[in-house]
Amino acid sequence: MFVHGFGCDQNMWRFVYPAFEENYKIILLDQVGAGNSDLSAYESEKYSKLDGYADDIIEIAEKLKLQDIIFVGHSVSSMTGIIASQKAPGLFKSLILVGPSPCYINDDDYVGGFTRPQIEELLESLDNNHLGWSMTMAPVIMGNPDRKELGEELSNSFCRTNPDIAKQFARTTFLSDSRDIISGVTIPTLILQCANDVIAPVEVGEYVHEKIKGSTLVFMEATGHCPNLSAPEETIHEIRKFLT
Amino acid sequence: MEPQNNLNGHQLQESFEDFFEKSLCGFIVTNAKGIIVRGNEKVIQWSGYSNEELKNKRFSDLLSIGGKVYYETHLFPLLRMQGFFDEVMLEIVHTSGTKMQVLVNALERGFDKDNPQFIRFILLKSSDRLQYEQNLKLAKIETDIELATQKTNVLLREQLIAVLGHDLRNPLSSIMMAASLLTNSVAEDDKKLVSVINQSSVRMQELINNILDFARTRLGEGIILKKENVLIIPVIEQVINELALSFPQRKINLTCDNNIVVYCDPNRIAQLLSNLVSNALTHGEKGTPISVTVHQDEHSFELAVINKGEPIPADMQQHLFEPFTKEGKRPSQQGLGLGLYICAETARAHDGSLTCTSNESETCFRFQMESKPVD
Numbered sequence: 347m348f349v350h351g352f353g354c355d356q357n358m359w360r361f362v363y364p365a366f367e368e369n370y371k372i373i374l375l376d377q378v379g380a381g382n383s384d385l386s387a388y389e390s391e392k393y394s395k396l397d398g399y400a401d402d403i404i405e406i407a408e409k410l411k412l413q414d415i416i417f418v419g420h421s422v423s424s425m426t427g428i429i430a431s432q433k434a435p436g437l438f439k440s441l442i443l444v445g446p447s448p449c450y451i452n453d454d455d456y457v458g459g460f461t462r463p464q465i466e467e468l469l470e471s472l473d474n475n476h477l478g479w480s481m482t483m484a485p486v487i488m489g490n491p492d493r494k495e496l497g498e499e500l501s502n503s504f505c506r507t508n509p510d511i512a513k514q515f516a517r518t519t520f521l522s523d524s525r526d527i528i529s530g531v532t533i534p535t536l537i538l539q540c541a542n543d544v545i546a547p548v549e550v551g552e553y554v555h556e557k558i559k560g561s562t563l564v565f566m567e568a569t570g571h572c573p574n575l576s577a578p579e580e581t582i583h584e585i586r587k588f589l590t
Numbered sequence: 591m592e593p594q595n596n597l598n599g600h601q602l603q604e605s606f607e608d609f610f611e612k613s614l615c616g617f618i619v620t621n622a623k624g625i626i627v628r629g630n631e632k633v634i635q636w637s638g639y640s641n642e643e644l645k646n647k648r649f650s651d652l653l654s655i656g657g658k659v660y661y662e663t664h665l666f667p668l669l670r671m672q673g674f675f676d677e678v679m680l681e682i683v684h685t686s687g688t689k690m691q692v693l694v695n696a697l698e699r700g701f702d703k704d705n706p707q708f709i710r711f712i713l714l715k716s717s718d719r720l721q722y723e724q725n726l727k728l729a730k731i732e733t734d735i736e737l738a739t740q741k742t743n744v745l746l747r748e749q750l751i752a753v754l755g756h757d758l759r760n761p762l763s764s765i766m767m768a769a770s771l772l773t774n775s776v777a778e779d780d781k782k783l784v785s786v787i788n789q790s791s792v793r794m795q796e797l798i799n800n801i802l803d804f805a806r807t808r809l810g811e812g813i814i815l816k817k818e819n820v821l822i823i824p825v826i827e828q829v830i831n832e833l834a835l836s837f838p839q840r841k842i843n844l845t846c847d848n849n850i851v852v853y854c855d856p857n858r859i860a861q862l863l864s865n866l867v868s869n870a871l872t873h874g875e876k877g878t879p880i881s882v883t884v885h886q887d888e889h890s891f892e893l894a895v896i897n898k899g900e901p902i903p904a905d906m907q908q909h910l911f912e913p914f915t916k917e918g919k920r921p922s923q924q925g926l927g928l929g930l931y932i933c934a935e936t937a938r939a940h941d942g943s944l945t946c947t948s949n950e951s952e953t954c955f956r957f958q959m960e961s962k963p964v965d
Contacts, residue, residue, distance in 0.1 A: 353664035421663070471655070507664075542648060544648070544651075572666055575667050576666070
């Protein structure tokens, strides 16, 4: 099961999941508010915590009667996966965390990568909408995956996000602090850590590795926050290695 | 900066170096991983970094925190998926801390679509545009507030109309009914008093109807017609008879052809005639008759109300059909001055016209409309 993070949708995995299609049943999903998800299903309160997203993962797994799930979560969804794995013990076989971060804000000795004022500036810039986040939505096409001909696609048409939901998702993501729960992970866990990742720096990957006993930490050659897009081969290779 | 000495004009024009460096846009080239390989003079100017400092930075290192996160979580994925992104507003942070808005376009390049060799970024300064957009946004917010206030006002007005319509009409009907019952039972001396009650009540009813109609037309609903093919003379006779009862001392002469059928709203035509005749009775010279003429030919249907008396002053004739127009000289027994406005609106709703001619010999209001009955 591949789950995308903040700012994108299931397209995130387009270069990675085909490599596993032969040996695994692949589950791809758009989280509520992203991609072609049903926007009317969005509830501010439920999704103000990562718990809400974790409940969705469990619901999907139950609906599809999935067992022994290998959960691949990117960015914030790494934490969603961890929460889900603890809410429904036994549902997941293993966790693969791509650029995980339990907390984005520096706190005493903990290095999260951002200062609180920086996160406040980030959330403010989303509120003011002056970075063009809203352009990422094509309202005509949203929720109409089979009828794309009906709407003239915007040129930047992938990873569409409803701007209002993106705002709240950013809040949920960047203000979340899951440091207390990650040490409760007992299933096999792989952490993929990129170089030069401004969202989840190396220190964070090391922290997660330290807290999750028995986890495997891999420093990738890939740079940035999205190795699944910038270095799909390396990503596939590391996941394969972990699974065998 | 001066062109290089060893280039002639044409060579300069074709020079990639010159095009890249001396541009109004910022150009940045990064490798496939997003590490900056080269930036032009504008980028150096906007970012405050030297050429050397610029190299080996990620593109997102130049951006404000919001842009950084936006780039890493959304724009970079977008770029990888579709090979480009365009018209994205970002902020460049100068080393001094000042921010500048830029519109950014980016394109992946390479010989193989799946394995781009490098990425080109074009940055266009757009602080002015941002300011303009923000002004528009503020203006929109203000307009929305104004609109909300207006909508509340409209609602209040509609409620007021409903109050007028129902709460005033009902007691008035009771008065009128009681007065007409009294007419035959009171002593001869008191009949005059009952007739005053009758006249005033009829007048009051007209005023209420006019206010309701005025409100409706002003609220955009307009005068609503229920048109049908009508034998018009009985309608006209009834209006005249009712008014004659209220003004027993005045004479109203009707001149008409028989069997006139008109496609119209009979209640509205009755109201229009009633308004015109009331006006004529009020403003016409006491003791002189009012004449009503009805005429139809193959083209048009015409209804005219004529009275004797002082002519309407020329300057006033221009504004007769506007709402709240009253005759200035006399103390008004007339109320609001809406009657003729409603008449004109009724005429307009029938695709017809209402005109006035007034001189020493007579004052005439003429309603005209197309006469064809509809099958």
